[in-house]
Structures are given as C-alpha cells and as structure tokens.
Amino acid sequence: MTRRLSASAAMCLLTALSSLSFASSHREAPFISGQPQVDGTDLYMFRSYEPSRQGYVTVLANYQPFQDPQGGPNFYMFNQNALYEIHIDNDGDGVEDLTFQFRFKNTSKSTAVSVGGKAVKIPLINSGTINSVNSAALNVRETYTIDLVRGARRGASRTPLTNAANGQTQLDKPADSIGDKVFPTGYAAYANQHIYTVNIPGCATTGRVFVGQRKEPFYIAVGKIFDLFNLNPLGPENAGNNNDLEAKNVSTLAMELPISCITAGNEPVIGAFTTASLRQGRLIDGSPRTGLNRATLEGGPWAQVSRLGMPLVNEVVIGLEDKDKFNASKPKDDATNFADYVTNPVLPALVEQLFPSAKAPTNFPRTDLLTVFLKGISGLNQPANVAPAEMLRLNTSTPVTPAAGQNPLGVAGGDNAGFPNGRRPADDVVDLSLRVAMGALCVLTGPTDALQVGCKPSDAPAGGLPFTDGVRKSAANYGTAFPYLTTPLPGNFNPPAPAGTTYP
Secondary structure: OOOOOOHHHHHHHHHHHOOOOOOOOOOOOOOHHHOHHHOEEEEEEEEOOOOOOOOEEEEEEEEEEEEOOOOOOOOOOOOOOEEEEEEEEOOOOOOOOEEEEEEEEEEEOOOEEEEOOEEEEOOOOEOOOOOOOOOOOEOEEEEEEEEEEEOOOOOOOEEEOEEOOOOOOOEEOOOOOOOOOOOOOOHHHHHHOOOEEEEOOOOOOOEEEEEEEEEOOOOOOHHHHHOOOOOOOOOOOOOOOOOOOOOOEEEEEEEEEEHHHHOEOOEOEEEEEEEEEEEEEEEEOOOOOOOOOOOEEEEEEEEEEEEEOOOOHHHHOOOHHHHHHHHHOOHHHHHHHOHHHHHOOOHHHHHHHHOOOOOOOOOOOOHHHHHHHHOOOOOOOOOOOOOOOOOEEEEOOOOOOOHHHOOOOHHHHOOOOOOOOOEOOOOOHHHHHHHHHOOHHHHHOOOOOOOOOOOOHHHOOOOOOOOOOOOOOOHHHOOOOOOOOOOOOOOOOOOOOOOOOOOO
16 A cells, blocks of 8 residues: 655655655756766666677766757767766775776768758758768767776876777767668667777777667656655556656767776776766857857866766765765765765655655664675675775676576675676666665675674664565666667657646
C-alpha cells in the first residue's frame, strides 16, 4: 500500500528536493545548469563484455543533458572553448595518474546556394544526405583531438593519441541524429564509421574511441520523484513507472583502454572521474565579424566547472550551497570539504519523514557511506593504500559477467562485476543508491561486519527493504559491443501525447 504524506512532511520534502536532481548529474548545480555543453551527466566504467575484449576497460563519460532529438538547427556540438577530461587514479591516492584530454573544433564550410544570382550561405549544418565521414553535405565539420597526460593534469607534458589507421591526431565526430531522411544508409552504420582504433602513448596495445550522440542510457522516474515521491517506494522494481529520460539523447566520450596500460604494479583497482573546464576569461562580442563564427573571445587559465565520479553524489548528498564548489573541487580534498554530507546525510531523514515506517539508520558518523563513496568496499574495489576521495572505482581483476547474465542490482544481486564495482549501463543506480542511503550495507555486512563498513544490521532498521523508483532496465536494452550505448533517437522522432491527454 502506498503511504500518504502529511502536509508538513510534503512541504519539507518539496523544499529539500527543490535543490536536488535525481536525474543522475543532470543540471545538478546552480552554475552548471546554465552551461549544458559542459554539464557531465553520467560516468560508466566496466570491464568490456564484448566477446574477445575482456582485457579492456570501457569508460563512458556523458555530457549535455536532456537533448531533444529534434533540437536543430545546431543540434548538440561540444564546446570548442572547453576542455573535457577523463581521469584515472591507479594507486588509490585520490590524485589522477592518467588524464585523457578532449578538445573540439567546429569548422564551417560556408556552404552556399545560388538564390537569384547570389551565393547565399545556408542556415543549416547540412545541405543534403549524409552517409560518410566528413561528407560533402556537412556544412559544419566537428573534429577533436585526445591528449594523454601522465601525472598532474596541468603540470605534465601532453602526448597525442593517434589514429592507428593513418597516424593522424584529428578525429571526426559524427553529426547528430538529425533525422532518418538525412542518413539514407541508417544512422548506426554512419556513426560506426567514427569508431577509431588508436595508438596510446606509452602503451604497446591499441585502444578504441568513439565520440558522438547516443540515446540517453540513464533511467529514472524523475517526474514522480519531484512530485513529492508520488510513487510506492516499496512497490515492484519494474512497476512500469515512466522513465522520463526515455525520449532524450546525450553526447558521449567513449574509450576502450587496455587494462595493462591503465593499472599500476600489482594494484588491480582503478578510480575514475570526468571533468569539464572553461577558460577563466570571456569577452562577449556583441557584433562578431563575418567569418569568425564566434560570439566570444576566451582565454586565461582553465577553471573546472563540472565533475562526476559516482552517480547521484552532487544531487542527493552535497548541500545546495556547496554544489558549485563540489564541481570545481578535486577528489583528494573531499574528506576535508564534504565529509559531513556523507557521514551525516540528509536523504535518509527525508525518506523517514515521508514514510515513517522507513526508519533512517542510526549509526553516526555513517562510515558505511564514507566507505562506498570515498574508499570502495574492502575485498571488492578498495585499493590497498586508499585515500578518501569520491570517484568511481573498478577492480579490473573481477571476472566479466556477459550481458545475458548481468544483474541490474550489481553486487547486491550477486553480480560482482556491477555497481558499485564500476558501473555498467544497465546497473540500477537509483534503486541501489536509495537502498545504500537507508543502510543496505549495514544489513549486508552482517553482525561481524564482513564488509568492514563500520555498522551492523541493527543500525539500519530499513536497510533490508527493497526501495525502488519502479523503473528497471537490463543489459538487453543496450548494445553488447563498444560503445555499448544505443543509437540516438532521430530528429524526426516526436512521441505523441498519450491518448486521452488534456491540457488546461
């Protein structure tokens, strides 16, 4: 039976949720809400489960949330004045050891057509159908480079990754999924031409990269959650609640990296996080000169404005006043800057106020949350010499679970290759995050604290309850080969309102 809210509890939750975004890291902080091109939404990291690729780790960093497929005429290019980065910590000290830096360039071809005897530039990013890399019909060519930095991301030298086919450093990004008519051979076939085998500096084994638009993989009943948790949190895990991101696309930085080249010594656990940075100086040109194709001049040092590791941290853990600070911070400083949000979390108290029988855990400080968010779980994905730092951690020695055998509840469902040991596209991080917040680890660790999380079952009266938002997917909803995320929805896709829908 769905529990009902008192008026006071409803108002309390409304106030709290007004500063939280359960849509993973979509528009989660005040500043980044106005900078969608550099808004990191989700980070995935897992041992590749494509056949014959188990010696690799796949990292997917998604940016630019809530993309309507029909969002022309510019669609969703990356910001050529931004720096996008994927960082890997391979010794557990909370500091990046490898950084892959992505820079973008959008080049207008100034395509023109003759109108009444005059050559007039077209207002679109394409002038006809597209079926190949850098097609003649593309009016704007979007390219990118990837540099590898070993050590401190700003203090060390950069070395470019190169296309293994021709040695070039410049790679093409596919145009977004404008519509079915634009791509007569199918968008999937066109986009797959942009999967590159690349040489990685200092690595004897090649990797693969893909950068481009994908169908939004994250799933959640975010509308019902914002509507004062207008759902049954203890109902069926696949209750048919609406996945409010089902009709959206997203922009993905995808890398497949050899495990041997990103781990260090005998330590199999790696941590990862992604960031985006903008230049500190920006001059707005109210009347840009013809041909420059820019409305701003930007320069100065880089300023980090987006950061993402574990899902839902900045949304439901970090307080409103510190959300921008979190996006600008480094993982190594988390224990100093944000520990109180983890050891004394707000979310469980709100859940208890909404649903009084769902008692919040009583162990303070919440060492269980400190473990899962800042250290990793002992024996699963915690480095030997770990320093507290929030990032997504993966034990690269954990055997791969094929797609057909994956459990969306990951470790909690008996599948150690899933969340929180890394994160795969189908892992249900919403359900899992709710359960962990309510003390699931205290229950799973048992009376002897087998997981070394510093609590026991009696500390979490509701820790064994199957909290859910009623939305569930499986690995069958995604691809089984790199880059795993599925073909984006086309621009001509615009789902009709359900039958019988009326509007005031």
